[in-house]
Amino acid sequence: MNSVFEEAVIRQQFEQRGINLKLISLIWKYLAVHENVEAYEVPGLSKAACDVLRTNFKSTTSTVKATVKSADQSTTKLLIQLQNGSFVETVIMSYDSRLGTYAGRQRPGGPRATLCVSSQVGCKMGCTFCATGSMGFKSNLSAGEIVEQLVHASRLLQIRNVVFMGMGEPLNNYNSVVEAIRSMTGQCFQIAPRHITISTVGVIPRINSLKYDLPNVNLAVSLHAPLQEVRCQIMPAARAYPLRKLMDTLRSYQEHCKRKIFIEYIMLDGINDQEDQAHQLGTLLEEREVVVNLIPFNPIGSISKFSSSTKENIELFQKVLRNVYNIRTTVRQEMGQDISGACGQLLVKFSGENSINMEYGRQSEGIPDIEDLSL
């Protein structure tokens, strides 16, 4: 059975039978707030639509098997079982953007929630600090399975932002990710493209496609080292995507999209966190429109040999980037740490990549989500 959120499939089947395509949005809107209802039971459908839905589509193909909330209620993790029996995690991070200030001003807005979705079961990129990397690649999620993560989350909270920072390298499942984003930004969910972020280790050919396919979504690149040699040590996939070529690709992406790029940098003690490496990174990025996010490594549950950089090293690294190279640089602070121990891969990944950003010395000016950094 197909997921009713598999947009390409349902469109094709409706088109073939001359069924009004506007019904898709009606069905999705209803199912986004009603659980335990089959797609053909949605009120207001034609008989032809009901027949197609009854025979070929399930309202959701995935099931939430567990929901875990952090003690401070800021973070909710959903353990989701897919149709093929595999599990992925989806994490909702919520906060009130009116709390605190930014750049001396009271923040606009109000309660917001960011959803972190998985795009693959496992991952073949093999980053040595990441638990998922050690699992190897198991399978790709379909577009419908990615959208269903938003459906499950939307039943709990209104989602404003979506980040592709869960299990998997999203650009290795390119077609499904692009299709899922098109569904998320469509009439039913109406997530603004600028509130969606794709995080990649730097899959060059796909970044080149992304600038044409989704020019308005945010791109976050996991750089993690300023030199190719160190990158290869901690991210084996970097051998296929050399740093110089990646930087050229990002330049061309930026010329086309006119958007800031987010640079993710996990802070590993003695590996990539030294002062000279901060200068190397500064030199590499100083002419570019980027925001650097320094991610303190969280070794809990990690099978890797790395340990987290000291607070002093992180502060110094940030200071060099900001003061010498004038690069906007934030340090991430974990949300819902008490439940990250329950995670598999996300245990490591989420420790940094799905958390609020704060700048040392200006903690009352914490940046609640990555999109706010592009303001």
Ligand code: SF4
């Ligand atoms: S950090 Fe991301 S790309 Fe690297 S192994 Fe983990 S999931 Fe894959």
